[in-house]
Amino acid sequence: MENVGKILTEALPYIKKFWNKVIIVKFGGSAMKDKDLEKQIIKDIILLKYIGMKPVIVHGGGPEISAVMKKQNKIPQFINGLRVTDQETMEIAEMVLTGKVNTRIVAEINLCISKGPGNGVKGIGLSGEDAQLLTVKPHQFTDLGYVGEVESINPEIILLLLEKNYIPVIATVGVDKEGARYNINADTVAGQLAITLGAEKLIFLTDVDGIFRDFTDDTSLISSLYIKEARKLIKSGQLQKGMIPKVESAVNAIGGGVKKVHFLNGKKAHSILLELFTDSGIGSEFIS
Numbered sequence: 001m002e003n004v005g006k007i008l009t010e011a012l013p014y015i016k017k018f019w020n021k022v023i024i025v026k027f028g029g030s031a032m033k034d035k036d037l038e039k040q041i042i043k044d045i046i047l048l049k050y051i052g053m054k055p056v057i058v059h060g061g062g063p064e065i066s067a068v069m070k071k072q073n074k075i076p077q078f079i080n081g082l083r084v085t086d087q088e089t090m091e092i093a094e095m096v097l098t099g100k101v102n103t104r105i106v107a108e109i110n111l112c113i114s115k116g117p118g119n120g121v122k123g124i125g126l127s128g129e130d131a132q133l134l135t136v137k138p139h140q141f142t143d144l145g146y147v148g149e150v151e152s153i154n155p156e157i158i159l160l161l162l163e164k165n166y167i168p169v170i171a172t173v174g175v176d177k178e179g180a181r182y183n184i185n186a187d188t189v190a191g192q193l194a195i196t197l198g199a200e201k202l203i204f205l206t207d208v209d210g211i212f213r214d215f216t217d218d219t220s221l222i223s224s225l226y227i228k229e230a231r232k233l234i235k236s237g238q239l240q241k242g243m244i245p246k247v248e249s250a251v252n253a254i255g256g257g258v259k260k261v262h263f264l265n266g267k268k269a270h271s272i273l274l275e276l277f278t279d280s281g282i283g284s285e286f287i288s
Contacts, residue, residue: 011277018276019052021200022162025272026190026246028060028205032101037267041205042108044272045167049121054162057169058193060186061093061101068092081244082144085183090146093183097171098127105169120165128174128184131157136174136182148174148182150189153196191249195256202253203275204246205266210284211247215240225286227254250286261286 077084109123128134136148213220250261264283
């Protein structure tokens with residue numbers, strides 16, 4: 001009990017500090033492959049809501065998209081960590097992201113809440129197509145096909161839902177001005193949404209413990225990283241390709257006014273709570 005009391009005492013100042021603040025959680029990777037782990041992360045995000053924060057979930061679904069592609073004898077291809085998306089792949093991505101992953105996360109949120117105190121909290125699913133949330137243009141790298149870059153974000157629907165006690169869950173499919181659908185990198189969307197909503201924090205749940213100076217060396221974890229150093233890491237080629245969009249998004253988010261960006265290992269139990277509510281934290285944080 002003494003340890004529990006110590007943890008709660010340590011957490012209290014952070015709970016006060018982050019009350020009523022928007023927290024963006026980018027959810028993906030191995031945490032979504034392990035259904036028990038996915039449920040635990042969802043419970044932790046619900047806890048953030050219960051203690052007065054405003055969590056927003058932005059999710060990917062890359063491994064599940066790739067799995068469906070392989071079943072259809074399509075070989076996934078990537079350029080700088082971004083999926084090459086032809087018309088058929090776009091249809092698969094939309095089906096997986098909006099029809100499978102999004103509905104599963106929302107259903108799990110509402111199931112967990114139904115077993116708890118409730119307090120009017122509910123999960124709700126959105127995609128970038130809803131209420132012109134994400135308007136996109138074709139990515140500058142034309143070889144990517146139906147991959148979009150966010151041109152504008154309309155935050156109105158999210159702000160309304162947050163005020164009504166919902167936890168928004170966003171699938172990263174957007175539309176251009178002609179109505180064509182595009183796959184959008186979820187890491188990029190999470191960063192730009194964090195800027196638009198004036199988020200206090202942006203949290204990336206990844207498959208590793210954080211950012212490493214050398215991804216082949218487990219002892220080179222960087223606990224705290226200034227943006228200037230992050231830019232050097234991107235240029236150096238030391239980052240794993242899948243980390244490039246995440247780190248670029250983090251740099252842009254801090255430059256756009258987000259207070260802190262965190263990279264956490266989503267496979268570790270309660271990683272979000274340990275990072276937000278303990279003095280030592282875990283993972284890597286980006287600061288200006």
